[in-house]
Amino acid sequence: MKNSFYNFVIKNELYNNYLLYNSFSNGLLEVESETIEFLHSIENGSSSIELAENYVNELKKYGVICSDPEEQRKAIIDLDKKRSNVKSKSLSITILPTFLCNCRCEYCFEPREKKNGSNVISNKLAAKIVEFVKKSITEQGIKSLKVIWYGGEPLICIDKIIVIQKELNDICLLHNVKCENSMVTNGLLLTKTNIEKLLNVKINQVQITFDGSEKIHNQRRYFPSNPEDNYNILVNNIKESDENLTFNIRINVDSNNLENIHQLIKDLENKGIWPYKKNIKSIYLGDLIQGRDSTGIAFLSREQFLLIQEEFRQWLVMEYNSIFPDKPAKLAFRYPSQTKDYACAYGNINSNSWIIDHMGNLYRCWEAVGYDDLTIGTIDDLLNNSDSKFEDKLSSFTNLEAKREKANCSTCKYLPICGTGCPFEFIIENVPQERFCTEWKYILEKRLLFQYNFKRKHPEWVK
Secondary structure, three states, X not given: OEEOOOEEEEXXXXXXXXXXXXXXXXXXXXXXHHHHHHHHHHHOOOOOOOOXXXXXXXXXXXXXXXXXXXXXXXXXXXXXXXXXXXXOOEEEEEEOOEOOOOOEEOOOOOOHHHHOOOOEOOHHHHHHHXXXXXXXXXXXXXXXXXXXXXXXXXXXXXXXXXXXXXXXXXXXXXXXXXXXXXXXXXXXXXXXXXXXXXXXXXXXXXEEEEOOOHHHHHHHEEOOOOOOOHHHHHHHHHHOOOOOOEEEEEEEEOOOOHHHHHHHHHHHHHOOOOOOOOOEEEEEEEEOOOOOOOOOOOOOOHHHHHHHHHHHHHHHHHHHHHHOOOOOOOEOOOOOOOOOOOOOOOOOOOOOEEEEOOOOEXXXXXXXXXXXXXXXXXXXXXXXOOOHHHHHHHHHHHOXXXXXXXXXXXXXXXXXXXXXXXXXXXXXXXXXXXXXXXXXHHHHHHHHHHHHHHHHHOHHHEO
């Protein structure tokens, strides 16, 4: 009997015990020091420590000990190859009706020169997108469609969006396809009139972003038309919003605004927004990524960001429960998963996920939009049985297996739970490899320990 290569031993000083996690089985055990000594004795080829037979069988069940660790490793490598080639019955399209934007955020990763001018999506391209969705449903048997409106600032083109979205909704209704529609917006044009238009075509989710409380937000998310009022316009639009429109609030963080995050939440409390508006689905921290044109970012390391994110999640639950003690919120226990496929389009050559800009160019990642060398092809390639040139370019961007080999991933203990970090960043020069690896590589032990101890202290506050 041998120890699994995929064991993680986490010492818990607070409760004087250990957490024993195995990524092969994705199992977690709470154990005492005797179990750890038993594993050490196996590692040293000794039989000085013995455990009850039923407990040893439990360790086998969780993959902690096994007859051949190499067999475990081979099984995981085979699984990893399969999950990068899964064909999905879901279609996701992100549509950029324009690159135009009413803000000039210093860290924006899109090309600056594309934010000026008057280019918006044409009726001809809109018809092609609708035709592509219809073709995907009838020929590939697509069962669900996810539409994300992005930009630039998409609400600049709201009337175009309404027409296109209505046609997509009608197609889904005709073919009994589930349709989920959302938008990423800076929120400055989320007036009552525009919200009504969105809800009429079932765009009922939006992601908006804060960068801190009023002064810092206005500095970082520069609004040329009214530089001093970006924050107040956004706050008022959320406060006055129809409760049928769901908000996901992202808070961008780096070293420059980190100390301001709690102040932002307090301000949203004082203004009667969070946690009082029932249509606020989530508030979460977002890590800023270096784009080619990005400036002014004081990067956090991956580990720094993930630790801050975990602390913020727990603080937010406690803050909510201090306001509503009789109806406490619960912390979602984040746990690794052994995914059967890669959701990211850069990780799966067969992914049914596309980004389409207002010129009909195709991308696999939001961060690639606007850069000619990162386009894969055009909407016509998807409509007209693409040629080998298109297929070769698609393969060059999405060949995750080659990227895995380059990074020597087969020797990594995190491979069983690795959905990858950001495969796109793996092909961008001067980006640390930590951005490519799964976040669990940088937070697994601390996150499991944080959550375990939080649950021991506040069992009623954890799902």
